[in-house]
Amino acid sequence: MRHPLLPQLIVDNNVTHFTIAGDWESRTAAELKAISEGLDVAGTTISDDVDSIPSIWAWPLLFEMALYDTRHPMHLRVLGEWRGLLAMLALKDWCEFPLTTDTIDITDLTTNSPGAKDFLQALQRLRPKSNPSDILDTTTTWNILNIVEFNGKPIGITSPTTLVCTSVKCFARISGVPWFDGKLLENPVPKLNSFEKTAVAGWLNNLRESTNTLPDTSIKNNLRGLLHTFIGDLDNNTAAPTFSARGLGLTQNLFTAMNNPVAPQDLPSSIKLVPSENKEPQKTLLVFDESIAEDWGVPPQNVFVWKGKTLATTQDFSRKRKPELSLPNDIELRRPQDFFSDKLFVIQGKNAFLKETTLAANGSEDLKFNQIDVTPILPFTEELLTYFDVRDLSERITFEQPHPGAPITVSLRFNLSGIQEQSREFTIKKVYEERNISTISTAPTVAVWPNFRTPDWKAYYTYFTTDGQETFYTKPFLAAGEKSDPRPDKDDRGNVNGEITKTERFPEAMLCEYKGAKVGVLLISVPEEIKSNNETWYVGVDFGTSSTTIYNRKGDSAPQPVSFNDRILYISKSDAYQPSMVYNDFLSPKREETPFFSLFQESENKEKNEPLLDGHIYFLEDYNKLSSAKNLVSNLKWSAIPSHREHVREFLKQLCLQCAAEAINDGAAKIECNFSYPLSFTETNRYDFTDIWGMVASDCEKKTGVSHQIVTPGQSESVVAAKFFASTLQNTQATGGFTSGAVCIDIGGETSDISIWQNNELYWETSLRFAGRHIFLDLFKENPGFLNLFQTWDSEKDSEENRRIREEAITSLKSMKNNDDQYDDQFYAQADALIQDKGQVLLDELPIVRDQSAIQPFFSLISLGVAGLLYYVGLLLNHLSNNTNFKSDIPSIYIGGNGSKILHWMAGGSFNPDNENGKRCRQHLKRVILTASEFDDNNRGIEISKFPKAEAAYGLVAAGIKLESDGIESSGDQPKFLAGERFTQNETDYEWDEILTDERFRNRISVNNLENIHNFIESFNDSLGTELPVDLNATLSGKTQGSAPIGEVIFEALEKVFQNYSDPTKEISGEPIFILALKELLRAKTRQWKNVDI
Known part of the structure; x- marks a missing residue:
């Protein structure tokens, strides 16, 4: 396409014709003007750059000519560029255009730059004349040039005739300017929004008004006309804008109105992300x-x-x-x-x-x-x-x-x-x-506990495991400022195979990674918040040697057992998911009833002592899996190992967390927690236990928002068990007290806690380290093979399966048999689990196998332990009747705790009074009590608990109980013991009814005669011991003591105990001499049964 650089002449022109083409001729200025006016250029445009004019000032002069001459073929282009550059100056800060200026004085020849002086001299010689009529302001001439730069690249200059003039070429010099087409600036009006138009119009109006003081010339009028038209095209809104304080450095009089751009206006962004209504992001x-x-x-x-x-x-x-x-x-x-x-x-x-x-x-x-x-x-x-x-x-x-x-x-x-x-x-x-x-191929197993929300609950635990599968890793999303506490389980390569993470909020989502790269998110259906009814839960916790029981009461209602519901919220389950993995690593995936075993499983990647992260209560899924459980800790209540005390704290923290979860779901906002302990605890045990409960309550309140109050001091297990027996749960006709008297015995795993009452007044309480383990489990420990005498474990299974299970049980019990205390703890845990899982089946089989001669010693040994315990109770009654106002009248005997089930084993299947064997055993045991107490018989008998192991926890929170007891803790006295046998101390002989304390045991005592043991044996042999009579003169053979009479073995054992008691470096928990002798007698008879030395 051709462009009209040599346009035709208009019809009515005054151009003198030229006769010879291509020759240079001298013509007058009038003729040159006639040529200019005679060219037909109307309606044409110039799209290419004109750069062939041989003058460095040619473009500014051409720019001026085309700007003011509406008929000029480049007028529209130049007008657009002129407007575009002015708009850029006006909106420099508004749009953050990177504009700067650089001032050059062409009359200053002092520069040392090579070639610069020659260039400046050329500019001087060729500069346009600054006649007053040819420029806007006589103080602003062509001598001072302000170069306008965009990102350091020149895009124009200031002009004393047009204010600004663009560069001939701006290609690749300007970016981010909507009215720049990549090569030239264009008219900005169509590309400006209403706010920008107002800003530019106000800036231009200020510029136009600044020209009022300029000399009244045609060029001024032309400029003002262009500015007026420009403003009009911007919708005539000439409100005075706010100018930016930062100028461009334009100090000449004519250009000062262009020095300061419009200050940015705080306009709302159109592209702000609108968050959800309940979100308030920081950014x-x-x-x-x-x-x-x-x-x-x-x-x-x-x-x-x-x-x-x-x-x-x-x-x-x-x-x-x-x-x-x-x-x-x-x-x-x-x-x-x-x-x-x-x-x-x-x-x-x-x-x-x-x-x-x-x-x-x-x-x-x-x-x-x-x-x-x-x-x-x-x-x-x-x-x-x-x-x-x-x-x-x-x-x-x-x-x-x-x-x-x-x-x-x-x-x-x-x-x-x-x-x-x-x-x-x-x-x-x-x-x-x-x-x-x-x-x-598969998702991991991911779960969150608990599965509810409250405003103040701040302990949510997310469980993640690959289940050994190739899958992705995921962890909870954390809100701004939220902290997490993760416990990763990594393999040798650093891959996370499992992880438990504690967060302060219920996770809304899970963040997913695969081989270290972030791959996306999982969104969780977050549970609704639970509303509180502001009720109070009165909770009683019996933290036992073998198992733990929890009861709660609301108001004056009867206490109820606390069950831990399955409050795990699963997000995904892998193809290899097994509930046992969750049992072993985290929490029980099903409802757990009380009582549950007092077992704690320590995490292999333990860091601190945080429940669920560094270990957890081990809820037994299956008895057969117990022996393979790793890092299992038992005997928490009595262990002297410091780390085990930490486990006690973790155990109770988790217990309180789960209690709080149940309380919240029942509408409670406050928990009043009651705990008990055996009087046989040492002073350090009692203080430590109380401190632990205080720390546990404080920690739980912070995590759950549920107010926790620990009732201190704790109550003795002997007293709270009695409260159960005085309640209607045991006897619907109960009145809440024991007017005619009662003996309450709570047989646990390690202690038998005894209280004696009359007229609702406590006459005696004591705690004996002689209970279920000693009377019952030690028989399994010494002779697990006798289980082979049981024909079947479950009649629904075939005999081959029965034999397999029986053999596995015997093998597991034998594997735990060791003199080491740790192995003893493991054995008792295994045996407790066996009895819980198979105990009823075994009891059901006892009537079938009890007549076998090989099993008779088993019944006799159990009877020996139970009868000896009740004989000591008889001695207590004897002492009370002789030394207090206690009436010589046999009270009702209540036996509870897990150990009360031993009575059914003793009776060959059932201790119930309607069972012949049960009836006979009750009579024999009562006779033992009568012998020791020297009381007359009456119609009161022995009653066992209807809810074994519920007694202490229930009694802690039972309402309406009339029993009165200050308790050992409030009196400040040390636990006291009835000696039960004569003894010598400091060359003084004391009778069997002397009161002993731990402090008295510090002074060495000696025993030369076991009169009450002899009396007990005589009574026992006449009744319960007919199948396996006890003879202290019988020889006990063993590897360590050779052959010795049982009586001698007992005296030697007592001597060692008393020697240990007198060691001032050791803290002791004393025991009655009669009970110490009874324990050694039972051990000796058990070894005699098996004929082994342990």
């Missing part, structure tokens, strides 16, 4: 995408990015980088790709995440990859979780796949702040081609 996100304007159907200059910046002023930024904006620290810019994961990870199979507890996105359940159904991990960054509620977010995500095998498009729909404070919706998308989709 504001601006979502930048060039397609927003098109999506909303508005010009890009109407979509504000930040302050004066709009999509129009940032539209040329590469999609690979973000616009450079001066944003405050609490505002950040994001591109759509910043929200998506690079790859889409999918799990094989539909609904890989549980529908009941996770939130699926639209279309996510209908995806296929490689011809199989898949479940996607939501391919988004965790940052979105700060801005969106998970349910809201799930509803904004959509998966689309036109047909199986097609690429998967994931879109996210959200609201931006919009225009004129009217939010608008915008959708971002990412297409995942086959190469960007990865499959994982």
Whole structure:
């Protein structure tokens, strides 16, 4: 296409004709003017640069000519450039244009730059004349040039005739200016929004008014006319703007009105991400995408990015980088790709995440990859979780796949702040081609405890395990400022195979990683908050040697056993999921009834002493799995190992956490916790136990928000057990007291706690280290093989299975038999679990096998222990009747605790009074009591607990009990013991009814005669011991003591005990001499039965 650089002449012209083409001729100025006026240039434009005029001043002069001459073929172009540069100066700070100026004085020849002086001299010689009529201001001439630069590159100069003049070429020098077409500046009016138009119009009006003082010339009038028209095209809004304090350095009189741009206006951004209503993120996100304007159907200059910046002023930024904006620290810019994961990870199979507890996105359940159904991990960054509620977010995500095998498009729909404070919706998308989709065969097992929320609960535990499968890793999302406490279980390569993490809030989502790379999120259906009824739970905790029992009471109602419901919320389960893994690593996945075993399992990756993280209560899933359980700690109540005391604290912390969970779900907001302990605890034991409970309560209150009050001092187990027997739970006719008297015996694993009452007044209480382990479990410990005498464990199973189970039990018990205390603890745990699991089956079989001669010693040994305990009770009654106002009348005998079940074994299956053997055993035991007490018989008998092991916990919170007891703790006295046998101390002989204390035991005592033991044996042999009579003169053979009479063995054992008691470096818990002798007698008879030396 040709351009009219040599246009035709108009019809009515005064041009003198030239006769010879190509010759230079001298003509007058009038003829040259006639040529200029005679050229037909109307309606033509010049699109190419004109750079062939041989003068460095040619372009400014041509710019002036074309600007003021509306008929000039370059007028529209130059006018657009002129307006464009003025608009850039006006909006420099508004739009953050990187404009600067550099001033040159062409008359200053002092420069040392090579060639510069010659160039300046050339400029001087060729500069246009500054006649007053040819310039706007006589004080501002061509001598001073202000070069306008964009990012350090020149794009124009100031002009004394046109104010500004653009560079001939601006290619690749300007960016981010909507009215720059890549080569030339254009008329900015169509590219400005209303705010920008107002700003530029006000700036131009100020500039126009600054020309009022200029000389009245035609060039001034032309300039003012152009400015007036420019302002008019900007909708004539000439409100005075606020100017920026930062100037461009334009100090000449004519240019001072252009020195200060319009100050940025704090305009609301159109692209602020609108968060969910319940979210208050600390930072504001601006979502930048060039397609927003098109999506909303508005010009890009109407979509504000930040302050004066709009999509129009940032539209040329590469999609690979973000616009450079001066944003405050609490505002950040994001591109759509910043929200998506690079790859889409999918799990094989539909609904890989549980529908009941996770939130699926639209279309996510209908995806296929490689011809199989898949479940996607939501391919988004965790940052979105700060801005969106998970349910809201799930509803904004959509998966689309036109047909199986097609690429998967994931879109996210959200609201931006919009225009004129009217939010608008915008959708971002990412297409995942086959190469960007990865499959994982199975999800991990992920769960959260507890499965509820309250405003103040601050201890949520997330359980993660791969179950040995190749899968992804996941951890809870943490809100801003939230802390977490993870316990990872890593393999040798550093891979996390399992992890438990404590967080302060219920996890809204899980963050997913695969081989160290972040791959997306899982959204959790967060439970609704539970509302409190402000009720109080009165909780009683019997932390026993073998098992722990918890009861609670609300108001004046009867106490109820506390059960730990399954409050685990599963998010996913792997293909290899096994409940036993959760048992071993975390919590019971089913409802756990009270009592439960007092077992603690320490974590292999323990860091501190935090329940569930560094260890947990071991809820027994299956007796057969106990022997394989790792890091199991038992005998918590009595262990002297310091680390085991820490385990006690962890055990009780978890217990209180789970109690609080049950209380909250029952509407309670406060827990008043009561605990008990045996009087046989040493002083240190009692103080430590009380301190532990105080720490546990404080910790639990902080974690749960449930008020915890520990009732101190703790109560003795002997007294609280009696409260149970005085309640209607044991006897519906009970009145809450013992007017006619009662002996209450709580036989536990390690202690038998005894209290004696009359007229509802406590006459005696004591705690004996002689209980279930000594009377019953030690028989299994010494001779586990006798279990082979039982024909069947379960009649529904075949005999081969019965034999297998029996052999496994015997093997496991034998494997635990060792002199080491640790092995003893493991044995008792194993034996307790065996009795719980198979005890009733064995009891049911006893009537069948009891007549076998080989099993008769078993019954006799149990009877020996029980009868000896009750004989000592008889001695206590004897003492009370002789030394207090206690009436010589046999009271009712109540026997409870787990050990009360021993009476059924003793009776060959049932101790119930309607059973012949049970009736006979009751008579024999009562006769033993009568012998020791020397009381007359009456119609009161022996009654066993209807709810073994419930006694102490129930009694701790029972209401309406009339029993009166100050208790040993309040009196400040040391526990006292009735000696039960004569003894010598400091060369003084004392009778069997002398009162002993731990302090008295410090002075060495000796025993030369066991008169009451002899009397007991005589009574026992006449009744319960007929099948296996006791003879102290019988020889006991063994490897350590050779052959010695049983009596001699007992005296030797007592001597060692007394020697230990007198050691001032040891803290002791004294025992009655009669009970010490009885324990040694039972040990001796047990060894005699097995004929082994332990």
